[in-house]
Amino acid sequence: MSTESTYQPRRFAVIGAGPVGSVVAAFLAWGGYEVTLCDVIPDLLEPALNPGILIEGVDNLQARVARTTTSVDDLGNDPPDVIFVTVKATALPLIASALESFVDEGRYVISWQNGIDTEQVLAEHLGARAVMRGVVNFGCVPVRPGQVRLAFHHRPHYLQELDPQSRDAAIAIAGVLTECGLDTHHTTAIADMVWRKTVLNACMNPLCAVTGMTMVEIINDPITFDLVDSLIKEGIAVARINEFSLGSNYYPFAINYIKSAGNHKPSMLQDIEAGRRTEIDYINGKIVEYGFQAGVATPYNTMIRGLVKALEPK
Structure with a gap:
């Protein structure tokens, strides 16, 4: 079975500037990708632009995101290729509703969260074809806004599409994450x-x-x-x-x-x-x-x- 993909995402958004979202945003930005970080708390966003998100612990790096916003709706003005949802699962219905207006053909939303059936909440609003589920194997602790301590990082992470038609895209996104240092494998057993x-x-x-x-x-x-x-x-x-x-x-x-x-x-x-x-x-x-x-x-x-x-x- 081929593991190659022709899909080439370049622009990413991360919803949630807590520790998990900060780690994803920092690694993607460090890898040279365009990243927009979104959170309702402005104080969490300011350091991400300057001096950049600082990751310390079992991994050490610092990277600046391209832009920030306090509104999910703002992402619709120039939609990214891929959106990582890293907020608490309790916020999913509201976020999924906001994403409905601009997540269309060729754009993907990834539940990069803890818990069971989080991806199903997104799929109810966006359709299965646009949604993927990740399993994250790192533990992180917030130090201060824009600074996160990685307590452990048990590579690899895992990613799977909900709809088989999005398999090519899931493989490509896993490849991007791996290239950036968040080693991620595509799987068929995400549940x-x-x-x-x-x-x-x-x-x-x-x-x-x-x-x-x-x-x-x-x-x-x-x-x-x-x-x-x-x-x-x-x-x-x-x-x-x-x-x-x-x-x-x-x-x-x-x-x-x-x-x-x-x-x-x-x-x-x-x-x-x-x-x-x-x-x-x-x-x-x-x-x-x-x-x-x-x-x-x-x-x-x-x-x-x-x-x-x-x-x-x-």
Whole structure:
């Protein structure tokens, strides 16, 4: 099967100037591509133009984007070839609605986010042909606007189109990301990969959010680690009953993976501390949803989702 592509995107936009979006924008700009960074918070955008987004940690680089905007609608004045959506999943319906007016034939939108079924929200508005899904394998922490610390970078990342007619474009975009240093492979199993990652997120992020503990503290405490273990096993059961392939050795892989977690706060804890809505509905909430439709009980995920939702209004 050929992995070559004739599609050649040059102009990109990244919606979301948080740590994940800043990393994508910086790597693309560093690779010589034209990048527009979009966010509703002007203070997050100013450093991206001058002196440029600074990435430190396991990777180190600094790059300036071509332009910034505080409105998704502004992207429609001169639409880019490819748009990365890196904001929290809770903002997807509003963003997808704004993109409808100018995402047309030959333009693509990528859900570069955590959570299950985020790409489906985009496809409901934009059509499957315009939408792709990525699985991101780096962890990043905001230092200040325009500066991000990469805590880990487990290459490669993965990308897949929703519609087979967009396969050529997906291969090309994966090639661009790889060329820029964000090594990305085209895959035909993105749903399985999304579940592999989400089960890991579902066992750690909400426990940190509820307890205020870092990831290492959660692992080192035998009581919370027992909860982690139960959440992993429950997530595996739901994935498998719904016929998502995690791999025969997924449980030991998951345990070993989380034991290497860094001593930092995951994004869900950062959201709770900042008074923002979390992505709990697209992580543990989706495990609960898929468990319900398959007749599998999910008491641990139901419990932790409820606790995080109770904290959000505070």
